[in-house]
Amino acid sequence: xxxFSRKFFASIGTKIIFTFSGLFVSVVxxxxxxxxxxxSEQIASVTFRDIQNINHNKAENIRTFLRSEKEIxxxxxxxxxxxxxxxxxxxxxxxxxxxxxxSEELNNFFGEDAKIYQIVLIDAAGKIVVSTDVPExxxxxxxxxxxxxxxxxxxxxxxxxSDIIHKNTYAVxxxxxxxxxxxxxxxxxxxxxxxxxxxxxxxxxxxxQTQENFLVNREQYLISKTRFLGEDAIxxxxxxxxxxxxxxxxxxxANTQIGEYPSEINLKNYIDYRGVPIIGTHAxxxxxxxxxxxxxxxxxxxxxxxxxxxxFYVTGFLATAIFVSIGFLLSRKIIHPIxxxxxxVEKVRNGxxxxxVGMNSLDEVGDLSRSFDEMTVAxxxxxxxxxxxxxxxxxxxxxxxxxxxxxQRATLNILEDxxxxxxxxxxxxxxxxxxxxxxxxxxDHIVITDSDGMILYANxxxxxxxxxxxxxxxxxxxxxxxxxxxxxxxxxxxxxWRTIKEQKKPFSGxxxxxxxxxxxxxxxxxxxxxxxxxxxxxxxVGIERDVTSEREIDKAKTEFVSLASHQLRTxxxxxxxxxxxxxxxxxxxxxxxxxxxxxxxxxxNSRMTELVNSLLNVSRIELGTFLxxxxxxxxxxxxxxxxEEQREIIQNKELQLTVDIQERVPEISVxxxxxxxxxxxxSSNAIKYTPEKGRIIVTLRIAPKGESFGGRYLSQDSLCLxxxxxxxxxxxxxxxxxxxKLFRADNVLTKDTDGTGLGLYLIKSxxxxxxxxxxxxxxEDKGSTFFVIFPKTGMLKRxxxxxxx
Amino acid sequence: MKKHILIVxxxxxxxRVLRDKLVLEGFTxxxxxxxxxxxxxxxxERPDLILLDIVMPKMNGLEMFKRLRETPWxxxxxxxxxxxxxxxxxxxxxxxxxxxDYLVKKDWSLAHLVEKIRMTISExxxx
Numbered sequence: 001x002x003x004f005s006r007k008f009f010a011s012i013g014t015k016i017i018f019t020f021s022g023l024f025v026s027v028v029x030x031x032x033x034x035x036x037x038x039x040s041e042q043i044a045s046v047t048f049r050d051i052q053n054i055n056h057n058k059a060e061n062i063r064t065f066l067r068s069e070k071e072i073x074x075x076x077x078x079x080x081x082x083x084x085x086x087x088x089x090x091x092x093x094x095x096x097x098x099x100x101x102x103s104e105e106l107n108n109f110f111g112e113d114a115k116i117y118q119i120v121l122i123d124a125a126g127k128i129v130v131s132t133d134v135p136e137x138x139x140x141x142x143x144x145x146x147x148x149x150x151x152x153x154x155x156x157x158x159x160x161x162s163d164i165i166h167k168n169t170y171a172v173x174x175x176x177x178x179x180x181x182x183x184x185x186x187x188x189x190x191x192x193x194x195x196x197x198x199x200x201x202x203x204x205x206x207x208x209q210t211q212e213n214f215l216v217n218r219e220q221y222l223i224s225k226t227r228f229l230g231e232d233a234i235x236x237x238x239x240x241x242x243x244x245x246x247x248x249x250x251x252x253x254a255n256t257q258i259g260e261y262p263s264e265i266n267l268k269n270y271i272d273y274r275g276v277p278i279i280g281t282h283a284x285x286x287x288x289x290x291x292x293x294x295x296x297x298x299x300x301x302x303x304x305x306x307x308x309x310x311x312f313y314v315t316g317f318l319a320t321a322i323f324v325s326i327g328f329l330l331s332r333k334i335i336h337p338i339x340x341x342x343x344x345v346e347k348v349r350n351g352x353x354x355x356x357v358g359m360n361s362l363d364e365v366g367d368l369s370r371s372f373d374e375m376t377v378a379x380x381x382x383x384x385x386x387x388x389x390x391x392x393x394x395x396x397x398x399x400x401x402x403x404x405x406x407x408q409r410a411t412l413n414i415l416e417d418x419x420x421x422x423x424x425x426x427x428x429x430x431x432x433x434x435x436x437x438x439x440x441x442x443x444d445h446i447v448i449t450d451s452d453g454m455i456l457y458a459n460x461x462x463x464x465x466x467x468x469x470x471x472x473x474x475x476x477x478x479x480x481x482x483x484x485x486x487x488x489x490x491x492x493x494x495x496x497w498r499t500i501k502e503q504k505k506p507f508s509g510x511x512x513x514x515x516x517x518x519x520x521x522x523x524x525x526x527x528x529x530x531x532x533x534x535x536x537x538x539x540x541v542g543i544e545r546d547v548t549s550e551r552e553i554d555k556a557k558t559e560f561v562s563l564a565s566h567q568l569r570t571x572x573x574x575x576x577x578x579x580x581x582x583x584x585x586x587x588x589x590x591x592x593x594x595x596x597x598x599x600x601x602x603x604x605n606s607r608m609t610e611l612v613n614s615l616l617n618v619s620r621i622e623l624g625t626f627l628x629x630x631x632x633x634x635x636x637x638x639x640x641x642x643x644e645e646q647r648e649i650i651q652n653k654e655l656q657l658t659v660d661i662q663e664r665v666p667e668i669s670v671x672x673x674x675x676x677x678x679x680x681x682x683s684s685n686a687i688k689y690t691p692e693k694g695r696i697i698v699t700l701r702i703a704p705k706g707e708s709f710g711g712r713y714l715s716q717d718s719l720c721l722x723x724x725x726x727x728x729x730x731x732x733x734x735x736x737x738x739x740x741k742l743f744r745a746d747n748v749l750t751k752d753t754d755g756t757g758l759g760l761y762l763i764k765s766x767x768x769x770x771x772x773x774x775x776x777x778x779x780e781d782k783g784s785t786f787f788v789i790f791p792k793t794g795m796l797k798r799x800x801x802x803x804x805x
Numbered sequence: 806m807k808k809h810i811l812i813v814x815x816x817x818x819x820x821r822v823l824r825d826k827l828v829l830e831g832f833t834x835x836x837x838x839x840x841x842x843x844x845x846x847x848x849x850e851r852p853d854l855i856l857l858d859i860v861m862p863k864m865n866g867l868e869m870f871k872r873l874r875e876t877p878w879x880x881x882x883x884x885x886x887x888x889x890x891x892x893x894x895x896x897x898x899x900x901x902x903x904x905x906d907y908l909v910k911k912d913w914s915l916a917h918l919v920e921k922i923r924m925t926i927s928e929x930x931x932x
Binding site: 570571573574576577578580581586 | 819825889915916
């Protein structure tokens with residue numbers, strides 16, 4: 001981890017440390033700022049009070065001192081010796097003696113008191129008569145303020161420089177008066193040593209660096225030393241400080257003269273003579289008109305606060321440093337596992353799927369580590385699966401590309417084949433030309449298509465019948481919707497293509513077509529594949545005949561038959577019922593001859609009824625659907641009864657009948673009438689078309705799925721009926737038409753004229769509609785076998801509108 | 806007491822043979838040649854059973870029976886429909902509307918028909 005890199009700043013630990021230490025430092029700074037402001041103010045005001053106390057004390061001391069000096073001088077002046085002496089004239093004999101005495105006394109006094117530089121005695125005329133120390137006798141001081149002012153009482157002369165004694169001094173003068181008369185005799189003046197004052201001021205006596213006390217006279221000249229200005233400044237330096245100005249303000253002076261110093265002077269921040277901010281105060285000394293200034297530099301005053309702030313900051317930043325260090329260590333401790341997890345993730349990402357983080361601590365990182373390890377295992381597993389799949393698919397791709405190569409080779413081969421085909425085609429085309437010539441004039445619609453149904457040729461009748469011109473027709477798909485076709489259902493086309501293309505057999509059937517002008521017509525179409533030597537379909541030849549009118553006639557015929565049958569029924573019923581009454585003797589007894597004749601009528605009538613019923617059934621099948629209504633039925637019983645009805649004819653023809661019906665055939669859901677009709681028709685056909693003494697075998701059973709029946713494998717459990725005979729059989733070339741309506745094979749037409757040609761047609765329709773199958777095996781002159789199957793589940797219900805029977 | 810049967814049949818020959826047979830069998834018989842007539846007679850005479858042809862001029866059998874059902878007495882009237890092959894549509898309609906008690910085809914024998922008539926009349930009415 002390198003410091004100051006992006007990563008370092010992005011790391012969680014750094015964020016935590018920086019955030020919290022930043023917060024901490026801010027708190028310290030803000031707290032320090034307020035602390036500083038508050039403590040500075042407090043300390044300043046405390047200092048101010050101290051300074052004020054000092055100032056007031058010293059001012060009091062100075063005043064006391066000055067008063068005592070005045071008293072001393074006054075007392076001295078009251079000594080009668082001086083008054084007596086001054087009353088003498090110099091001519092008096094005792095004058096000089098007295099003068100000696102006075103001088104001695106003054107000198108004594110002077111010597112006793114070191115506060116005094118010099119004492120002079122001035123007579124009433126203002127002339128100095130005696131002086132100590134420095135001789136100045138005879139000098140006229142009558143104009144001096146200490147003389148004139150002293151006439152009225154004790155006077156203090158302001159600070160001044162004395163030329164006599166060459167010193168800064170101030171003078172106290174007091175009048176000398178006659179003891180008895182009170183007459184003014186002169187003045188005594190003492191020039192004072194300011195050292196005493198200075199001692200009281202005691203500048204720099206405290207343990208401070210800048211606190212000082214000094215005196216200023218009325219003219220605002222400095223009259224005492226200061227810390228920063230020596231004796232030279234005395235009487236030379238005029239101070240215009242605001243502090244001094246305030247002191248000499250008239251209000252201050254007035255206040256001081258009536259009593260004490262003002263106890264509360266608000267703290268003011270002054271600037272001193274050095275231009276430095278100070279905390280200062282002042283006291284007016286009325287005895288001399290001086291001002292005592294006491295002050296201290298603000299800097300020093302608030303120094304303790306500054307120190308405290310410094311200590312506070314040091315402590316604060318030390319705490320921050322400690323906090324940061326601890327935070328750093330803690331974050332290292334938190335981040336370390338995350339980092340090691342991250343290193344593991346990188347390892348895994350770089351493909352080392354066997355690497356495990358392996359941290360088992362109980363905290364969230366431990367959980368994460370375990371989850372990650374589980375995930376790695378899962379990835380390894382799925383990677384292995386993917387690898388396996390990729391391998392498999394790679395193999396497959398390789399195989400596919402091989403196949404493609406093979407296909408390419410095959411394609412080349414095919415191209416060669418196509419060349420050959422082309423040559424063949426040219427030959428065929430010639431054949432086709434001949435064929436075209438042959439059919440061009442045919443009255444039927446004839447088209448030739450390629451193996452995909454694209455029209456290559458259409459004869460003249462196509463144009464005539466469909467209304468499309470040959471240019472419209474050629475190249476299009478035969479039977480397509482854009483031409484005359486496309487109207488049949490999908491199943492029809494599927495069956496057709498399966499027949500002609502896969503089975504390569506001709507297909508024929510009725511087709512609904514539409515002329516170009518939109519008129520619909522019915523055609524009977526036959527499509528035949530032309531197969532080449534190689535077994536491939538080369539062409540299809542489609543021949544269609546417009547059978548619209550034929551079909552219309554068919555329909556009309558059916559309707560006619562239906563109507564006619566219906567109309568026939570009523571008289572048939574009437575004949576039947578009247579004959580029945582006659583036979584029953586309801587109209588009187590009948591003779592045996594009459595009875596025989598009547599029975600013939602009944603037989604003829606019932607045959608007629610049967611024929612009419614058959615015709616009706618057929619017409620109904622052709623007109624629409626009929627009802628199939630299956631219900632659980634005893635099929636074995638139905639079959640037996642249907643055959644039993646014909647026992648008389650069987651016996652007449654001496655036919656050998658075998659009925660092989662499985663024991664205990666379960667009830668099967670069939671329409672009993674329809675099933676009866678199937679058995680009845682098949683067996684009656686067998687009887688009809690088998691010569692005398694022939695053999696008929698009827699079987700009925702339930703066969704399981706997969707078993708073989710009539711040459712077919714059963715696709716499900718089935719009800720199986722077979723009717724076999726040793727009769728005339730069906731000629732091979734007519735077998736296809738055997739289920740057609742009104743069809744009767746050539747070989748039986750000569751032998752039996754009884755058949756209607758409707759039976760098999762009807763049976764086939766019934767079986768188809770009921771979901772069964774019917775087929776046969778037959779050989780001419782050997783016999784036929786008809787097979788019918790229905791699913792064991794029974795006939796399909798069919799909601800037709802008409803029942804048969 | 807003799808049971809009363811109303812024959813509604815447009816074909817005169819059939820009507821007559823039915824009448825003769827039923828009279829011989831001991832029934833009281835009335836005849837109507839079409840639905841209109843049949844309806845009127847049924848309401849007036851309240852027969853025990855109506856033999857009803859379907860295809861008739863003026864008013865067919867089904868229509869007649871439907872109208873009869875709308876009359877107070879008609880609700881309990883009983884009928885046997887005389888039908889022919891080729892009239893299955895009408896039979897289905899009749900069955901759907903719950904009209905006939907029985908269907909009898911005309912190619913059944915008269916003996917069979919008489920049996921059916923006796924059975925139908927002797928059955929207890931459900932309605």
